[in-house]
Amino acid sequence: MRLQNKVAVITGGAQGIGRAIALGMGREGAKVVVADLQGEKAKTVADEVRTLGTDAIAVAVNVASEPSVKRLADQTFECFGRIDILINDAGVYLKSPVVSKSEEEWDRTLDVNLGGNFLCARSFVPAMRTQKSGRIISIASSIAHSGAREFADYAASKAGIIGFVKALARELGPDGITVNAICPGSANTDMPRRHRSEEETMARLRATPLGHVLEPEDIAGPILFLASDAAAYITGQAYNINCGTVMI
């Protein structure tokens, strides 16, 4: 097991990619904090993680609220005493053309998707600095590179994550903390289904060069690698996982 006794916090851990990461971390022996706006769903995932034979707790969190993120950090330290791995996966995906996008919608996307990275880093980095070790992995998107019609706020927030990660990697490298991003393509989760029919969603998911439908587990695997000792020399990167749909 590659992550024995490490403590991992996964925001957005209640479903989709975040859930696959939480379960993957649990399988590798990590103690898992499943943090999500949907507290009840987070509890279910924490239960699932515990059946793998490791510890897990669920915390309801709004990553765009500083007091809420502070409570997440407090509960993490109270239960497990440390933080080794922070996975920033919480995000929203709202569709509307730029000209009719409300300021509220814009703020929500940027505050959750990008601001959440900032607030979580601020709450967890001091402990990582003290330990002189840590892994931060943020979930960006291939849309950061390709853009997407009617998702300008989402594309901007995800590209922002890449810039944030590169800057933070430079800031935290001297303390032995690595910071990386993953840019998944469209994955077989609820998210793409929010704005498309089931048929259209599956057709799009299948239309990749590898002809492989991107599953949450395909994204969790590389994250486990980045969280492990094997990736000690990798920082400031944004690795693409998209079955070959975007190559940049």
Added chain:
Amino acid sequence: MSQVALVTGGGNGIGRAVARRLAATGITVIIADYDHAAAEQVRCEIVDAGGTADALSIDVTVARDAKAVVTDVSQRFGPIDILANIAGGSFYTKRIEDFTWTEWKHVIDTNLKGTFLMCREVAPIMQKQKSGRILNTASNYGVTGSALRVPYSAAKAGIISFTKSLAMELAADGIRLNTVAPGPTDTPRVMEKETGEARKQRWYSSIPLGRTGKPEDLAELYYFLTTPESAAITGQTFHCNGGLL
């Protein structure tokens, strides 16, 4: 049955670490290197550690060498599952006007043409099997460029784009290609030219993680890209440089 990996440039540095890493997981590794004695040495290290390996001589710039090695390996060990193209080098550091055509060809051919020749021989085998992984080796210089290493930077940039193009060509056959781009790495070849102290002076302040890379750091990334955990990854470039870039 054990998987079969062919590692060019496997006799030294990053290639050696990759050969050893793959062999440690039970993969049969064929080390192909210009320096036969070095390849043989790595073969012995792997066999002594309980692994399976063979050593072959190759000049990756020569088409008939590439063909002969791939034919020999497939006949004796079965279809190649993993090709790691690591043979390469910058060889010279000098101003463009001082580069001869022969030197230019040496650098471009060893890095870029060698990658092409090996892929051309191995791709049909993988296509027949409907699976395979090819790992090519670039450099941070392939993205940033490097003064006094013009041919090397051009060759490495070429490898990144070559890999994307071939990844598109072979994706439908279930073959994945990716590029690993090492940063400054402490290989014997580099350490011969520069003392540890000089390297510290040159690099440490610009590398956020505060050290140059070890061949073993890179080997982990190559190995990851051969595993099912990377099943959805193709056509990508993986920098491993301590945050330099």
